[in-house]
Amino acid sequence: MESLHQRMCEGRQHMSESVFVGMCGIVGTSQQVAIRRETIDVKEMVERRLARHNGAITMMSGSYREGFRLIGSDIDWMFWLNDHQVIMDKSQSEYYNTANTIVILSDSSESPPGFTLLQLLTPSRYREVQSACVRMNDRVYISSSIYRQLTCSATHPNSTVHGPCASGDIAGRVEYDFAWCFVCDFWPPSASSWIDRCHSWPDPEVVDDIVRNGCHFVAIGHPLGPNENLQWRFSFSLAEYKLVYSMNHSQFLTYGLLKCFLKEVINQQSEETNKLLCSYHMKTTVFWAIQQNTLFHWCPKNLLAGFWVGFKLLLKWVYEGICPNFFIPQNNLFLTKVHGSAQNRLFLQLHELYKKGLVCLLQSSSIRSNIIDVLYNPRLSICTNENVMRSEVDFDLELVKQCVLIEFPITDFRLLLKAIRIVEQLINSPLHRYQDAILRKLSSSIFNHTAFI
16 A cells, blocks of 8 residues: 555656546536536526516526536526515615515624524515514514425425425436525625635636625524524525636636545445535535645646645544635534534544545546556556547537527517527627527527517
């Protein structure tokens, strides 16, 4: 084992490049990932402009939105009412026309970090919101537990409650998580420290964009705090996918490698610990590792160094029993799961993997072959140029595959005409590399529905 460990350390850069190529095969090249992201972005851009003021807004979130297409991953969706707005301070209500907008006040004064109560300031016409209202101290609050139960049963008849989501599968093939939430156009004061931390990453333009777009609130309370059934959790899903978008491809593949390592190695250690960590912990690990500038240069030859930085940070958090939320560090993501004997057991398992060094990656079925190829053929030539790894045909196929998913089953003729005008405006605006082709596919779908009506 010692000699194997030594060989892996000596050839780490060469091996990193091999793993980079392997992860491109699993996760996709930067161009393939860009096509997936831009397809979803364009579709949602049109949907938002089509949405009625009193309708609902849809946003895809999670790993699928980030550009992953890993086997077994579910698809996460967030929904919120377009005419319901959360504010952080009563003075912010002046930004809305309260005649047609329902205003909700976030009150975090008596909630644990990362959680809040939502006080309804103006009456809602939406049945689920009305039914979820609870009076406390002469104020009306929206109960997260009641709202979650009502919206979960309304979303899909066969879904079950999982955290703040309605979970289930479509035709036994695609697993989903649907979360009905509320939107806020303002950045929460409790997350202001995040802005101050953004010196090296992400870029100021990304920070401004994230802050300008606010946050969401999902229907789940803190299990150890008061008023659990009333509390709502801050959700930074919109900010998170923008942060993932801002990663370079080596950073994104490091995130993907940690996800694979969690699924194929960490969660295979024992039944007692295989539910303690999740992909969100891996994402949080990568965010902190990048922002703390623990690796000077994130590139293909440093991929394993980046993985090791993330793994050591995760090990430290498990030892301490504290995983700080990236936006509100006072919110400990480990608080209700990683503690006591389970925490100790998980730490010992991770420490055993740590003692093996990079050899522990041989337990990962996804990338084992990439490591072995280099171990037994150290002079193997490895090309990390993505244009050489994939031909132009591969990118065309990825674009066609994603465009096939773009459908607008609209039956309202006036809405279709509006969609045509929106697409026309977008086509004439500055576009990213693949968005022109995606918009043209969208046009054909809209024209097709228009013709049949």
